[in-house]
């Protein structure tokens with residue numbers, strides 16, 4: 001895909017349907033509860049109505065897309081775990097034994113596992129093989145990937161999301177696996193917001209203080225060596241990003257282009273969301289932030305996106321675990337709108353209109 005073709009897809013992402021969202025808001029106010037009392041569930045119901053263009057949408061099947069890739073920057077010793085864990089965990093996803101598999105079974109979601117850049121030969125009937133390259137290069141020495149590879153990974157994500165939409169999936173979530181990917185995510189966040197690397201770089205899989213300082217130094221070096229242009233999201237993504245991050249940005253853009261809500265997981269998924277938002281600002285309206293990760297920088301990242309997380313469970317795992325946990329909340333918001341009685345139908349008195357005299 002050329003950048004021109006990508007540009008055409010981005011230009012096709014439209015705003016929310018304000019009429020449908022307003023109709024949902026009116027409907028919510030007719031239900032047997034004080035106006036606004038279901039809080040954020042009401043906001044989500046209105047958002048999804050605006051996304052789907054109807055006041056009482058049905059979403060159907062749901063899936064979490066788990067993009068896996070490796071990171072050359074692991075050579076610098078930035079993670080508590082070795083890079084071999086990436087392909088090992090992919091096999092674990094395919095065998096159904098990872099946390100995201102358990103939570104997806106719990107919430108009725110499918111796990112779609114994609115090799116977009118794992119540095120190992122992987123083959124499995126359930127694996128979607130779309131390897132753009134065998135892991136990124138070490139960003140502390142030069143660009144992680146070429147601009148063309150970044151575009152190719154985004155295209156892959158767009159096509160996967162659109163394919164799922166065609167298969168009848170109406171609610172998607174982002175998940176990832178890639179040892180070293182909190183380093184790439186922090187680098188992206190630092191460049192795109194101008195924050196100091198130390199302010200937005202955390203412990204990932206659980207590194208100690210000395211290794212955290214080293215990780216922050218590696219990110220400073222990667223930015224100094226590559227000089228990414230903060231106003232050019234593809235340049236930033238190619239130089240200090242990752243293949244799974246690019247792929248997830250594509251999933252989000254593909255979902256938005258098909259007007260499907262997409263639930264964003266933790267720190268790495270949110271970095272992908274920020275790339276998507278910088279490429280196509282309207283795509284933000286299709287995102288639902290699932291949870292606030294423990295990873296340093298996640299609150300800043302969500303603030304930059306203008307998204308409020310639904311859950312705060314002190315999780316810091318990734319894989320899409322927080323996102324699939326938020327699926328039932330999204331579904332609950334729509335079920336309330338569809339099934340609750342109205343004041344009229346249930347014969348319940350509405351609020352007394354005016355403040356009584358003397359009150």
Ligand SMILES: Cc1cc2ncn([C@H]3O[C@H](COP(=O)(O)O)[C@@H](O)[C@H]3O)c2cc1C
Nearest residue numbers: 079081176177178179180181182204205318
């Ligand atoms: C067994 C295991 C399972 C995981 N599942 C997700 N991650 C998470 O940890 C990685 C990011 O942390 P860092 O940047 O410190 O390497 C990613 O793969 C992320 O999804 C895992 C990590 C491990 C070790």
Ligand SMILES: O=C(O)c1cccnc1
Nearest residue numbers: 266267268293316317318
């Ligand atoms: O929030 C996340 O997604 C996260 C945080 C730490 C390690 N892996 C993932």
